[in-house]
Amino acid sequence: MADTLNTRILVIDDDPFFLKILSRQLNNLGYPDVVTCTQAEEGLTILRKEPSAYGVVLCDLSMPGMDGIEFLRYLSRTEFTGGLILISGQDSRILESAQRLAKAHKLNILGAVGKPVTSSLLAGILQRVIKVSAKGKAGSLSRKYTGEELRRALDQGELINHYQPQVAVDTGKLVAVEALVRWCHPVDGMVFPDTFINLAEEYDLIDRLTQQVLAQGLRFIAGWDGINLSVNVSMDSMTNLDYPEYVMQATEDAKVNPKRLVLEVTESRLMKDRLSSLDNLTRLRLKEIGLSIDDFGTGHSSLAQLRDIPFNELKIDRGFTHGVAENSALQAIFEASLGMAKHLGMTCVAEGVEDEIDWQFLRNTGCDLAQGYFVGKPMAPEDLPRWCADWELRVQKS
Numbered sequence: 591m592a593d594t595l596n597t598r599i600l601v602i603d604d605d606p607f608f609l610k611i612l613s614r615q616l617n618n619l620g621y622p623d624v625v626t627c628t629q630a631e632e633g634l635t636i637l638r639k640e641p642s643a644y645g646v647v648l649c650d651l652s653m654p655g656m657d658g659i660e661f662l663r664y665l666s667r668t669e670f671t672g673g674l675i676l677i678s679g680q681d682s683r684i685l686e687s688a689q690r691l692a693k694a695h696k697l698n699i700l701g702a703v704g705k706p707v708t709s710s711l712l713a714g715i716l717q718r719v720i721k722v723s724a725k726g727k728a729g730s731l732s733r734k735y736t737g738e739e740l741r742r743a744l745d746q747g748e749l750i751n752h753y754q755p756q757v758a759v760d761t762g763k764l765v766a767v768e769a770l771v772r773w774c775h776p777v778d779g780m781v782f783p784d785t786f787i788n789l790a791e792e793y794d795l796i797d798r799l800t801q802q803v804l805a806q807g808l809r810f811i812a813g814w815d816g817i818n819l820s821v822n823v824s825m826d827s828m829t830n831l832d833y834p835e836y837v838m839q840a841t842e843d844a845k846v847n848p849k850r851l852v853l854e855v856t857e858s859r860l861m862k863d864r865l866s867s868l869d870n871l872t873r874l875r876l877k878e879i880g881l882s883i884d885d886f887g888t889g890h891s892s893l894a895q896l897r898d899i900p901f902n903e904l905k906i907d908r909g910f911t912h913g914v915a916e917n918s919a920l921q922a923i924f925e926a927s928l929g930m931a932k933h934l935g936m937t938c939v940a941e942g943v944e945d946e947i948d949w950q951f952l953r954n955t956g957c958d959l960a961q962g963y964f965v966g967k968p969m970a971p972e973d974l975p976r977w978c979a980d981w982e983l984r985v986q987k988s
């Protein structure tokens with residue numbers, strides 16, 4: 591699938607005249623294979639029958655009968671993995687929120703265009719599809735994998751940790767790295783975790799996956815004094831009561847002091863066994879392993895958790911960090927979260943530090959650590975030394 595590009599396009603819009611114009615535009619842009627329909631139901635039927643027959647779907651948002659938003663919902667339940675472009679004559683905020691919705695449905699959204707559709711804009715978006723597929727990179731055009739494929743990948747050691755730096759806000763010094771797993775697929779290239787974590791959970795491979803990430807990460811920091819490791823774990827995978835022993839064993843195997851390990855904990859909706867997780871988390875802290883409440887302020891990362899679990903680190907979600915300097919609502923939330931962390935004697939990490947303005951804002955707060963694209967993206971282990979040198983220069987200037 592990496593090399594063959596599917597340029598067959600399905601266009602759904604209730605206006606037959608618009609369909610005619612758009613088809614002609616697409617033909618002129620070099621896409622001769624265009625199928626149109628005037629109803630979302632019809633489009634769905636086509637895609638259910640032949641999900642892989644179309645590379646791209648263009649869909650209008652406002653249609654009588656099933657509208658574009660309903661269409662997105664149903665489309666996400668089909669096997670269709672091609673690109674999606676939304677079209678609307680409505681104002682741009684509706685288009686934006688529809689795009690967010692499509693992303694939340696895990697659809698491969700390529701873009702949104704207002705009516706009338708200009709050929710140049712359309713060409714730009716479609717060009718993106720070609721670039722992505724030509725490289726064969728999963729990224730936005732990721733396909734669905736089977737549990738068997740993932741099991742094989744685990745056996746073959748195709749899951750590799752990348753690392754994102756966490757630096758001290760006051761000195762700029764590298765303090766820790768967060769391990770973020772990538773699937774280095776032999777054909778599709780780099781596959782991101784949002785494509786396979788659910789799969790791992792579904793096929794009972796999540797424990798194996800977490801074990802690999804932990805062991806790899808510990809080996810990585812073993813020879814790197816003063817650098818801590820953060821690993822993401824779901825509370826769901828902590829139902830086994832010997833979990834703390836297993837983590838301790840992993841640190842021992844790698845000859846890493848347990849104090850250098852931080853588990854970033856998230857609670858999923860389907861908490862299977864809350865009592866066991868609490869038992870495990872409390873014992874992990876007794877053994878001096880760090881516990882971090884991840885994505886604080888979102889979803890299930892809540893005040894109740896802060897009350898119940900002996901966390902010693904709080905990670906402010908990126909949604910409250912990026913852009914905080916110019917948004918008073920974000921400032922209120924950011925400062926309250928930071929204040930809570932400080933009151934509770936916790937280390938506070940700001941995620942989502944994406945630009946110089948975010949970074950400068952942080953420097954005037956008491957926040958301990960910063961993480962985000964401005965500091966450094968998640969990177970392959972061999973790229974970290976170069977990042978270190980580069981960051982040192984940048985932080986001196988900032």
Ligand SMILES: [Mg+2]
Nearest residue numbers: 768822854884
């Ligand atoms: Mg995390």
